[in-house]
Amino acid sequence: MKPYTAKIEYDGMGSVIARQGDSGPRVMIDAHMDELGGMVRRITPDGFLSMQLLGGWLDQALVDQRWVILGSRGPVRAVTGIRDVHVVPADERGRVYARNTIFLDVGARDADEVRALGISPGDPVVPDAPFYVAGGGTRYVGKAWDDRIGLAVLLEAMRRTASGSHPNQLFYVATTQEEVGLRGAHTAAEVVRPDVGIALEGGVAGDVPGAHPEETQARLGAGPGLFLYDSSQLPNRKFVALVKDVAREKGIPLQLDLVQGYGDDSAEIQKAAGGVPTVNLVVPVRYTHAHNGVVDRADFDRMVDLLVAILQRLDAATVKDLRDFAPPAS
């Protein structure tokens, strides 16, 4: 963020708040920095670790994976064990193993060796899943697109608005602790006191075998998305109309979606400062809460174009209208 503004501050939860502009409506643009992971819970006498999961994991995503533990002496690599097929009874072979039976193996022989590696209870554990480019250069595979893709959109938009004019004050906010309850967005919104807010997120793609059309209908490469519903928030309807308008005007395809079992930072932003019109804009992601996600580069590029065009539109009169709930004069 530093190349694009000198005005960077932090809230008391570690969220980063970078501001461009000194006058006009206060626009909060949000993406979260935390990723799905866990923390070391207990160390067994024979040197295995149990894990407290953080964020929404499926039990079936946990076995036979690589992880990194951020210990006091630096990162330590680990794997989650898996039962050996040679000893698993036939009737257990199709079973998903519950999270509380999962353990981390750091290659230690006993608890003393674990401690010698600098590992203790409470240390963060994150997926280990290296990035690569697929699809002839168009698709990116990696971990934590939720919400690194949102952060990338935020940074690229920030780069563009640093050199152009905009009719507002832009607060680009990278929040903490979204995956455990939208906590950093809550505190950051208290600091920013926005007039309007935009969350940038990883969406949920449904273009894979076995997906049900009622769950999500987003497709990779078919454009950025706008959530009309998720279980944490309802977007402001005038703001939704504005996003659709801008997308149409700019010739950007827009995917509309409603997703259950999904929370996003706009839910906390909209409850701040007496109530704030918000939307949640998403770049579709396959396999969000897992080690290996997939995004399409074109969706990212169009999302940046869409976001910058929306920010240009959010002048004082437009924001005043978004915040106006009075019935039309008769």
Ligand SMILES: [Zn+2]
């Ligand atoms: Zn997210």
